[in-house]
Amino acid sequence: MDNRPIVAVVGRPNVGKSTLFNKLAGKRISIVEDTPGVTRDRIFTEVEWLNKYFTLIDTGGIEPENDDIILTQMRNQAMLAMDMAHVIVFVVDGKGGITSADREVGLMLRKTNKPVILAVNKIDNINLEDNIYDFYELGLGQPHPISSANAMGLGDLLDEIVENFPEGLNTEYNEDIIRVAITGKPNAGKSSILNKILGEERVIVSPIAGTTRDAVDTYFEKGDQQYLLIDTAGIRRKSKVYERVEKFSVLRAMSAVSRADVVLIVIDATEGVTEQDTKVAGIAHDEGKACIFVVNKWDLIEKDNKTLGNYTNEIRDMFPFMNYAPILFVSAVTNQRMSKILDTVDKVAEEHSKRVSTSQLNDVIGEAVMLNQPPSDKGKRLKIYYGAQTGTKPPKITLYINSKDLTHFSYQRYLENKIRENFGFEGTSMQFEYREKDRKR
Numbered sequence: 001m002d003n004r005p006i007v008a009v010v011g012r013p014n015v016g017k018s019t020l021f022n023k024l025a026g027k028r029i030s031i032v033e034d035t036p037g038v039t040r041d042r043i044f045t046e047v048e049w050l051n052k053y054f055t056l057i058d059t060g061g062i063e064p065e066n067d068d069i070i071l072t073q074m075r076n077q078a079m080l081a082m083d084m085a086h087v088i089v090f091v092v093d094g095k096g097g098i099t100s101a102d103r104e105v106g107l108m109l110r111k112t113n114k115p116v117i118l119a120v121n122k123i124d125n126i127n128l129e130d131n132i133y134d135f136y137e138l139g140l141g142q143p144h145p146i147s148s149a150n151a152m153g154l155g156d157l158l159d160e161i162v163e164n165f166p167e168g169l170n171t172e173y174n175e176d177i178i179r180v181a182i183t184g185k186p187n188a189g190k191s192s193i194l195n196k197i198l199g200e201e202r203v204i205v206s207p208i209a210g211t212t213r214d215a216v217d218t219y220f221e222k223g224d225q226q227y228l229l230i231d232t233a234g235i236r237r238k239s240k241v242y243e244r245v246e247k248f249s250v251l252r253a254m255s256a257v258s259r260a261d262v263v264l265i266v267i268d269a270t271e272g273v274t275e276q277d278t279k280v281a282g283i284a285h286d287e288g289k290a291c292i293f294v295v296n297k298w299d300l301i302e303k304d305n306k307t308l309g310n311y312t313n314e315i316r317d318m319f320p321f322m323n324y325a326p327i328l329f330v331s332a333v334t335n336q337r338m339s340k341i342l343d344t345v346d347k348v349a350e351e352h353s354k355r356v357s358t359s360q361l362n363d364v365i366g367e368a369v370m371l372n373q374p375p376s377d378k379g380k381r382l383k384i385y386y387g388a389q390t391g392t393k394p395p396k397i398t399l400y401i402n403s404k405d406l407t408h409f410s411y412q413r414y415l416e417n418k419i420r421e422n423f424g425f426e427g428t429s430m431q432f433e434y435r436e437k438d439r440k441r
């Protein structure tokens with residue numbers, strides 16, 4: 001059973017949330033290198049404190065354009081936090097003092113029945129500690145002085161966080177569970193798919209202890225395999241309040257994606273790919289997830305022998321960087337191919353955590369180099385000394401080379417394709433790293 005505590009950080013821009021987040025971030029950071037041009041903050045990380053694991057979410061990260069947007073964004077953050085977190089850390093600026101936005105969010109947070117910890121940041125030295133008293137006004141209990149920049153007060157803050165976890169949560173890390181996020185625009189059929197998956201005979205659903213009513217994740221077992229459907233509360237509850245704020249539904253999907261191993265991108269066959277699908281898929285790819293396109297409502301499409309091929313091509317054209325992701329054409333109403341969904345989840349999850357042996361990998365690299373010589377520049381040729389798989393979830397391959405200046409995009413592509421051709425890694429994004437190594441004599 002994997003019902004990990006979720007801790008959300010909220011607070012207005014510039015109070016130091018990202019700094020705090022990065023200081024608390026554990027080793028298992030979910031977001032890997034960004035695709036060029038897509039810069040985003042990390043929004044999720046796993047934190048370990050005194051042998052307890054929890055999930056930390058930074059609900060910020062959307063660029064505010066003006067004060068109104070800041071306020072809307074803060075309300076959304078607070079709503080998201082109140083909805084899905086077990087403990088909320090409200091960060092305020094101990095140098096800047098209380099603002100009206102702080103008061104408004106404070107008021108919202110006072111109404112939740114979840115523990116809220118007030119962290120007064122930028123208390124960089126003892127002389128500033130008196131600043132925290134002003135913050136009692138927010139009515140959120142004792143303010144905790146911290147300095148994210150100097151890593152002061154963070155131990156006490158972590159103690160306080162861990163003490164406030166509700167009963168019945170699991171703070172141990174479970175590697176065996178497959179975490180799945182079901183994303184897609186409103187009405188694409190996410191809840192229908194969820195219900196079909198959970199409705200299958202052999203599936204045992206166990207509600208998360210203690211927090212059944214507002215549990216955000218749905219746990220179930222099928223055979224020997226354990227699954228966690230991430231953040232399904234919103235899907236089951238069908239809360240239109242949230243969907244009204246488009247940015248918020250993307251934010252919510254982003255959080256779910258970050259916590260997942262496998263992301264289902266549900267597309268309404270009658271409408272095709274939407275902008276939100278493109279965004280979510282891009283994030284899933286960047287964050288190194290396994291991905292499956294699920295084209296739902298296939299029963300409503302008039303078909304001839306070209307329809308499936310055309311549809312497939314369309315998706316491939318929209319997501320040229322995600323050729324690895326399987327596409328399933330299903331109907332949650334007629335049940336067509338529904339059983340394929342979990343089978344495919346199993347398969348891509350396996351690929352996502354697969355390890356290939358160094359010797360096999362180097363055979364493949366050696367052969368690829370022989371078939372197609374590496375590029376050269378001014379008489380100097382790219383040398384690939386060897387490669388090794390240096391990570392899983394997503395699989396990461398490190399190639400040790402003589403000079404990065406000699407790597408060429410098209411040759412990298414070639415090598416990466418060869419590696420995929422030989423080892424599959426179907427359904428999962430991968431990371432390739434080129435590292436210089438001195439091999440003079």
Ligand SMILES: Nc1nc2c(ncn2[C@@H]2O[C@H](COP(=O)(O)OP(=O)(O)OP(=O)(O)O)[C@@H](O)[C@H]2O)c(=O)[nH]1
Pocket residue numbers: 011012013014015016017018019020060061121122123124146147148149150
């Ligand atoms: N003096 C001081 N400055 C800090 C501290 N923590 C963060 N800062 C500074 O405050 C500014 C904002 O920090 P961020 O971590 O980016 O703030 P944020 O709340 O994540 O901001 P958004 O991403 O815009 O929501 C930066 O210039 C940080 O260097 C601190 O403990 N002390």
Ligand SMILES: Nc1nc2c(ncn2[C@@H]2O[C@H](COP(=O)(O)OP(=O)(O)OP(=O)(O)O)[C@@H](O)[C@H]2O)c(=O)[nH]1
Pocket residue numbers: 184185186187188189190191192193235238296297298299300330331332333334
């Ligand atoms: N014909 C057909 N209708 C479907 C299928 N899947 C879902 N629907 C219908 O589409 C509508 C939306 O389905 P939901 O499962 O509620 O969609 P959702 O994505 O959970 O919607 P939100 O909660 O608004 O995000 C419902 O009327 C479903 O009956 C399908 O495969 N075929």
